[in-house]
Amino acid sequence: MVTILNHQSSRKRLQMVFKLCLLIAVLMSTLCVQTTQSVRAQGKPDAQGTNTQDASKRVFDEGRNLIANEEWAKAAEKFNEVATRYPQSERVDASMYWLAFALKKQERLREADQILDRLQAEFPRSSWKDDARTMRIEIAPRIGNRKLVFDEVQNADKDEIKLMALQSLFEVDPERALTVAASILKADSGASKGLQEGAVALLGERGGEKAAPLLLEVAQSGSETRIRVAAIVGLKNSTNERFLSLLQDLAQNSDDETIVAASVFALSQQDGERTTEILRQLFLSAKSLKMRKQALYFFGQRGGARVVESLIQIYDAEKDETLKAQILFSLSEAKQSEAVRKLIQVARTDSSLKLRQTALYFLSQSTDPEAKKFMAEMGQ
Secondary structure (H helix, E strand, O other): OHHHHHHHHHHHHHHHHHHHHHHHHHHHHHHHHHHHHHHHHHHHHHHHHHHHHHHHHHHHHHHHHHHHOOOHHHHHHHHHHHHHHOOOOOOHHHHHHHHHHHHHHOOOHHHHHHHHHHHHHHOOOOOOHHHHHHHHHHHHHHHOOHHHHHHHHHHOOOHHHHHHHHHHHHHHOHHHHHHHHHHHOOOOOOOOHHHHHHHHHHHHHHOHHHHHHHHHHHHHHOOOHHHHHHHHHHOOOOOOHHHHHHHHHHHHHOOOHHHHHHHHHHHHOOOOHHHHHHHHHHHHHOOOHHHHHHHHHHHHOOOOHHHHHHHHHHHHHOOOHHHHHHHHHHHHHHOOHHHHHHHHHHHHHOOOHHHHHHHHHHHHOOOOHHHHHHHHHOOO
8 A cells, every 4th residue: 555655656746747847848948949039039130230331331432432523413322322221320410411512512402401401300419410500501591591590690509600600691691790790809709719710710701891990900909819810811802001001010010920921911912012012111121031031022923024123133232142042033933034134144143152053943944035045055
């Protein structure tokens, strides 16, 4: 009896063990299937994602190469393909920017504006967002989007964007642009030095004669050298007589070589005999050799018989050999008979071997018949 009971008990235990093993086997099988399916499920997107990124990169790079070759229409097709065919690509925002750029180059400005607007809305954290914003402001005047220009002038929080808005404002409302620029240049405006310098440059480039009084004020009394230089250079196209007098005074009397250099350059951009004479006087009276060289260069570039005559006189009176060599260069550029004859005289008789060699070199480069005849006689 005990044996039977023990046997039955053993069978029950075996059955229980068997069921437990079967249950474990089923569970393991199920787990294995689920794990395999999970791996496959996870692996498939990874592979697909990798393929997508590789494909989008290839098309994107093709687009950039087309941009470099200025093939705007083909480039637009490539960037549009990235944005529409690979919406999960990490290059979609960049593709939208370059698509807009290629459209702009084709004068398809409204389409470009729409793409840029989408980029800003759909990718608010994109590194291309500010570039898109700037391009929208740039093309806004050409599509009549005055409201965008006015809003950005008022609300732009970055200097680059603010300056682009001011540039566009000069196109749509010059009077208002002058007022905005003036407010930026006020001592208590809180504007950065970079923004003020940019505003001055735009006044010179876009402001016309109406900007001259403000530029003159900044050139005279600005607190920062770079901003004063921008104002001086910005006035280079002004015909205001007061401006010429100011430049002459700054070039002759300023102790800041940067201000002097900017003043001489601005003078060189002016036409007229008065400016030519100012440059000659600056050469004669400048405080440093560097400034004398600059004034001499621009004076020599004026051309004409009177300038050549003056250069010859200056050469004969000048003691500095470096300046005399620069005068020879200016004479070689003059393309006038008197200039060629002076070069020949220097090549023959100057006491300085270096200057004779310099004159010979310039004569050898000349197409003037008299210069060619002289070089033939010299056996060169």
